Amino acid sequence: MTAADAELQRAIEAHQSGDLSTAIHGYRCVIENDSLQAEAWHLLGVALHQQGEHTAAVQHIRRAIELCGTNEAYYCNYGTALLAAGQTADACRQLERSLELEPARAEFHFNYANCLKQSGQLDRAVASYRQALQLRPAYPQAQNNLGNALMEQGLLDEAAGCFRTALASQPTFADAHHNLGNTLLRQEQHDEAQSHFAVAAKLAPQRPEFLQSYFLSLSYEVDVNAQQRFDLHRLWGAQIDGLHPAATAFANTVIAERRLQIGYVSADFREHAVADFLEPILANHDPVRCQVTCYTNVATPDERTEQLRGYGGQWRSIAELTDAQAAELIRGDGIDILVDLGGHTAGNRLGIFARKPAPVQVTGTGYGWTTGLPSMDYRLTDAIADPPGESRRHTEELVRIPHGMLCFQPPATAPDVTPLPGSNDGTITFGGFHRHVKLNERTMKLWAQILERVPGSRLMLKDRAFRHAHVVERIRNLCDACGISRERVLWETGSDSRCDHLAMYGKVDIALDTWPYNGSTTTCEALWMGVPVVTLAGDSYVGRMSASLLTQVGLPELIAQTEDEYVDCAVRLAGDFAALQRLRGDLRDVMRSSPLCDGPGYTRALEASYREMWRRWCDARHSARRAS
Known part of the structure; x- marks a missing residue:
């Protein structure tokens, strides 16, 4: 064995043990000594992909293919990296090439199915997952992903069967437990769904979304008291905070009475019950004192979306953005006060708030409990919903809107009141x-x-x-x-x-x-x-x-x-x-x-609360500068 071969073998062993940094360093050393070593280029790309550096992974695996264009594994991993980098069409072509070279590999059909599913070709994806399972019947990952595709098609019973089969061969498969829980929830089988969410959360504490699904499934349970709910929310907040440390430095101008940049984040800028409480805010905000930007997590806008948009302000679609990308967008927009309008409800983007893209962060309409996020500064409420002096069950500081925290926009389509x-x-x-x-x-x-x-x-x-x-x-x-x-x-x-x-x-x-x-x-x-x-x-x-x-x-x-x-x-x-x-x-x-x-009165009180939050932030910055 040559020295280069020994170096490559050591890098492979580090890779197999999960030590990605050592493996990456080793592969780079091999390439420095022999730039024609195709396998080192390939494995370096795989390691970079596993580390989340998908664009770099694509470049390195492409170089491996240039050096050795007959290796089917290279095409498979190239397609997988392209898919992760968002290049779906090219990914499908490379994965098809891997199948042309080796049609009997179950994992090739599996990866191709993942690509088809991501591109919206559910029928073809289902067929490819089934082909993978024909080649390898004991393939829990393929069963799990097939179940997800079937769930998207509305075939809930068959989807649940796939997740159960996956769990039969791999009982500790956290994703399958979570997906089965979601399927059961859609089938209105709440008790069993809760049990699977609980198992998923226990198996994978590094996945905050599993714990989130668990405590959301407990929302209507009588036997879970307020303190227990608070503890679960706070644990979730600690988990996601550990993954995404909040920013602490901001470029926002520290002037208390200037025009404020207010950002609203919601998945409900559409025909949804929550929109009845959002409309008065958008319709009545003070454009002289506040510039409003709506960050909409709505994949399919509808007539209500356009109606809400008609009230003015800036609109940004974040439906296709990751939490990290959306946070950078918000930070770039110079938002002073970022307002969450969903809490832990469907379509929420609390992962954005965990990254703290704005100096002041507030949670309001849309959810009845604390977010649990250390980076969320305030929670809007009122003196009836949260009477002063009661036990603290929130990680945020409470701000009580004087006449009530909700303002209702009566639906324009409501029929007349009928006789008793x-x-x-x-x-x-x-x-x-x-x-x-x-x-x-x-x-x-x-x-x-x-x-x-x-x-x-x-x-x-x-x-x-x-x-x-x-x-x-x-x-x-x-x-x-x-x-x-x-x-x-x-x-x-x-x-x-x-x-x-x-x-x-x-x-x-x-x-x-x-x-x-x-x-x-x-x-x-x-x-x-x-x-x-x-x-x-x-x-x-x-x-x-x-x-x-x-x-x-x-x-x-x-x-x-x-x-x-x-x-x-x-x-x-x-x-x-x-x-x-x-x-x-x-x-x-x-x-x-x-x-x-009273939309105008409510919005004046709300924006007065925002102003006071901003003054407090400015005062704290001035105090910090004087102290330094």
């Missing part, structure tokens, strides 16, 4: 238009008491998930266990039309809120349609959202502090037809003139 349905035959219909996951034993037992004390009354439940038979069966069994007769329950799945959804309130006399997770959009919609909402205040933000909204509208008498008060309030209201009819006729006008729908 109970006035026809004296039958009261209670409504629960909540997601079925909010329906728990404690809530249903309270509803059972209300129905028992209001003879002849009915309960209308509405959720699109009732299109699934197993969801309906679960809620029916819950009704049985809580003493609600099946003949007194009306089931509605509704349509995808918001106008049709709102029209369903025409069949409801009184809306009943859920506990411990209240409604927010649901509460606002019911009130706008003339339907009073009875709520039971809980011990956290998500359990006091409706209390905050009802306070803004001037209906504190509908807020119960105990279970007995909750039942009594609903029963008392059901027995007063005159009061119900009065509310039915007045609620829309009352709501329209209340702080809840």
